Amino acid sequence: MRIIGGLHRGYRFHPPRKNPARPTTDIAKEGLFNMLTNQFDFSTLKVLDIFGGTGSISFEFGSRGCADITTVERHYPNVQFIQQTAAHLQLNIQVLKQDVFKYIKQCTFTYDVVFAGPPYPLKSIPEIPSLIFEKPLLKTDGWLIVEHNPNHQFEEEPYFLKSRNYGTSIFSIFENTKS
Numbered sequence: 001m002r003i004i005g006g007l008h009r010g011y012r013f014h015p016p017r018k019n020p021a022r023p024t025t026d027i028a029k030e031g032l033f034n035m036l037t038n039q040f041d042f043s044t045l046k047v048l049d050i051f052g053g054t055g056s057i058s059f060e061f062g063s064r065g066c067a068d069i070t071t072v073e074r075h076y077p078n079v080q081f082i083q084q085t086a087a088h089l090q091l092n093i094q095v096l097k098q099d100v101f102k103y104i105k106q107c108t109f110t111y112d113v114v115f116a117g118p119p120y121p122l123k124s125i126p127e128i129p130s131l132i133f134e135k136p137l138l139k140t141d142g143w144l145i146v147e148h149n150p151n152h153q154f155e156e157e158p159y160f161l162k163s164r165n166y167g168t169s170i171f172s173i174f175e176n177t178k179s
Contacts, residue, residue, distance in 0.1 A: 001056060004030050006063030013059070013085055016077040021053030024117060024147060028166035032145070033060055035164065039143070040112065042066045048111040048137065050100045051118045055082035055093070061113075062091030069093045070111075072103045104131050110139045117147040129157050129174055138176035146172045 003011045004026055015021070024032075036042075042065040049058045052073035061069050071093055073079050079097040086093040096103065100116075101124070114137055116128050125148055132144050143161070146154065147169055154160050154172040161175040 001054060002026065003056075003059050003063045005033055005060065006065065008059070008063040008089055011059075011063075011089065013054075015054040016081050019054065019078065020075055020119070021051075021078060022117075022119060023054050023056050025166065025169060028147075028169040028171070029056065029060060031164055031166055032171055033064070036113070036143075037064075045112045046109070046139075048072070048109075048114045050103070050114065050116050052082060052095065053078060053117060055085060055095075057115050057117060058082065058093050059085065059089070059091065062086065062089065062093055067092045070109075071095045072098055072100050074099050101131070104135060104137065107135065107137060109137070110142070111137055112139055112142045114138060114142070114144045115147075116145065120149045120151075125152055126154075129154065129159065129172075133159060133174070133176070136176070136178075140176055140178060142176045144174040144176075146174070148172065 045066045046068040047061050049071040052071035058069050058071045079095050082095045149168050159174040161173045163172045
């Protein structure tokens with residue numbers, strides 16, 4: 001795995017073996033971050049990466065200048081790996097070992113971008129947008145990005161903005177239009 005853009009572009013990292021995470025492919029990450037670059041100034045973003053997995057998405061945000069990143073991951077070896085890699089790269093990533101759904105319920109912060117890359121077999125994927133918007137965790141004009149496979153459709157959901165398809169990875173993007 002590698003970071004594909006920003007200050008640490010090309011940096012290769014090796015997550016723990018027997019990792020339960022499904023990392024986002026480089027092609028999908030590149031497409032996603034090209035879109036994000038046209039929408040946001042990374043230096044001003046406050047980002048929440050839920051289902052942090054290997055930390056790949058958090059590392060991309062950090063490499064591109066985002067200095068306020070929170071990653072929620074419950075698998076302890078992944079938490080340690082993200083913390084160690086972030087420290088090595090001098091990225092400001094706060095890593096929380098916690099269940100994502102518990103974090104959402106107790107969270108008192110708002111974010112510019114929330115990225116959700118849940119395991120594809122997770123049955124509660126369709127609930128993620130409503131949980132984020134009910135809380136509310138997004139600032140006005142903020143984006144929720146849910147990575148999922150073709151088994152899920154979000155076009156009819158409130159706040160749905162657009163989707164991008166990269167093979168078996170689809171990013172459904174929601175925008176908080178409330179002021």
